[in-house]
Amino acid sequence: LSGLNVAVVGATGAVGQEFLKVLERRNFPVNRLRPLASERSAGKSVIFKNEPIPVEVLSEDSFKNIDLALFSAGGDVSRNFAPIAVKSGAIVVDNSSAFRMDENVPLIVPEVNSSVAKNHKGIIANPNCSTIQMVVALKPIYDISRITRIIVSTYQSVSGTGQSAMNELKNQVSAFVNGGESKPEVYPYPIAFNLIPQIDAFEETGFTKEEMKMVNETHKILDDYNISIAATAVRVPVFRAHSESVYIETEKKVVLRDVKEALASAKGIIVQDNPRSGLYPTPLEASGSDMCFVGRIREDLFVANGLHLWVVADNLLKGAALNAVQIAEIIF
Numbered sequence: 001l002s003g004l005n006v007a008v009v010g011a012t013g014a015v016g017q018e019f020l021k022v023l024e025r026r027n028f029p030v031n032r033l034r035p036l037a038s039e040r041s042a043g044k045s046v047i048f049k050n051e052p053i054p055v056e057v058l059s060e061d062s063f064k065n066i067d068l069a070l071f072s073a074g075g076d077v078s079r080n081f082a083p084i085a086v087k088s089g090a091i092v093v094d095n096s097s098a099f100r101m102d103e104n105v106p107l108i109v110p111e112v113n114s115s116v117a118k119n120h121k122g123i124i125a126n127p128n129c130s131t132i133q134m135v136v137a138l139k140p141i142y143d144i145s146r147i148t149r150i151i152v153s154t155y156q157s158v159s160g161t162g163q164s165a166m167n168e169l170k171n172q173v174s175a176f177v178n179g180g181e182s183k184p185e186v187y188p189y190p191i192a193f194n195l196i197p198q199i200d201a202f203e204e205t206g207f208t209k210e211e212m213k214m215v216n217e218t219h220k221i222l223d224d225y226n227i228s229i230a231a232t233a234v235r236v237p238v239f240r241a242h243s244e245s246v247y248i249e250t251e252k253k254v255v256l257r258d259v260k261e262a263l264a265s266a267k268g269i270i271v272q273d274n275p276r277s278g279l280y281p282t283p284l285e286a287s288g289s290d291m292c293f294v295g296r297i298r299e300d301l302f303v304a305n306g307l308h309l310w311v312v313a314d315n316l317l318k319g320a321a322l323n324a325v326q327i328a329e330i331i332f
């Protein structure tokens with residue numbers, strides 16, 4: 001492959017910046033890079049392979065001669081511009097939720113369902129960050145025995161909301177330390193020294209949209225709509241990497257040692273599970289890593305087929321930019 005012309009839509013954002021680093025680090029065959037953002041970024045440059053590249057304002061003409069368009073500028077931008085990119089001949093990997101549940105759009109986590117990617121009609125969707133790391137950890141277990149029930153609680157970092165939320169946490173922490181006050185703008189409550197049990201809007205059922213993404217996207221990725229799934233998504237004052245407490249029930253009884261072995265030999269997973277010597281994953285240690293870390297693997301005390309896991313991964317990498325680039329690596 002001699003080289004592809006790659007557009008990054010949202011190149012100045014939290015995910016967009018990671019896209020540039022991941023493309024460079026993985027030696028993705030980029031011929032020309034076209035960073036795109038809003039008018040707010042006119043005149044700015046991004047750095048790619050040590051070179052400054054001027055950011056262009058996204059327009060209908062942005063996708064001429066583009067082979068691959070990586071979108072991470074929100075659902076509205078994707079809904080409006082991904083079809084235009086496809087018409088111009090580009091293949092789109094979309095980080096937003098705009099097309100994830102569209103039956104003509106594959107929703108891909110390469111470790112789990114890479115074979116479906118080739119069915120695309122121009123757009124491939126990257127799942128929600130919390131869903132990606134959960135299904136990476138659950139697939140090796142699912143392959144031993146079907147999973148019938150999932151109950152997950154998330155501890156999601158502020159980088160999942162984007163750059164503005166990272167600034168908000170930083171400002172609130174430094175205001176607190178200096179005896180001042182910094183009002184919440186991005187979140188409904190202060191995020192420093194707090195937890196917020198709401199990510200995205202509530203639906204009539206009492207679950208949030210973020211929680212329903214974990215339900216619906218997990219069904220689609222595992223192609224099993226019979227799994228009973230309940231999620232509680234919580235924002236925590238962590239800059240980077242999401243953590244999850246995951247409880248599952250399997251159809252057949254699985255042997256704990258087999259589960260640990262399957263996880264340890266699975267692609268993309270590092271098992272860190274020796275709690276007595278203090279070994280388990282934490283978000284600070286997982287930040288900047290491509291891997292999905294799994295620990296605290298244990299049987300339930302009361303339910304025969306119940307298992308508990310603690311799953312941690314970098315939401316900007318495996319949860320966003322890395323997974324999207326891995327999808328592109330399958331396609332090209």
Ligand SMILES: NC(=O)c1ccc[n+]([C@@H]2O[C@H](COP(=O)([O-])OP(=O)(O)OC[C@H]3O[C@@H](n4cnc5c(N)ncnc54)[C@H](OP(=O)(O)O)[C@@H]3O)[C@@H](O)[C@H]2O)c1
Pocket residue numbers: 009010011012013014015016036037038039040041042058071072073074075077095096097127128129159160161162163164315316319320
């Ligand atoms: N953060 C995560 O962990 C994560 C994970 C998976 C998916 N996502 C998805 O990725 C997308 C971006 O997230 P983020 O965290 O990177 O957000 P962010 O830090 O707020 O960055 C948003 C990016 O989109 C650009 N943008 C916004 N409106 C635009 C418009 N009308 N036209 C062109 N560009 C526009 C911004 O450009 P300016 O700088 O010019 O404003 C910026 O580059 C969202 O859809 C999000 O749901 C995020």
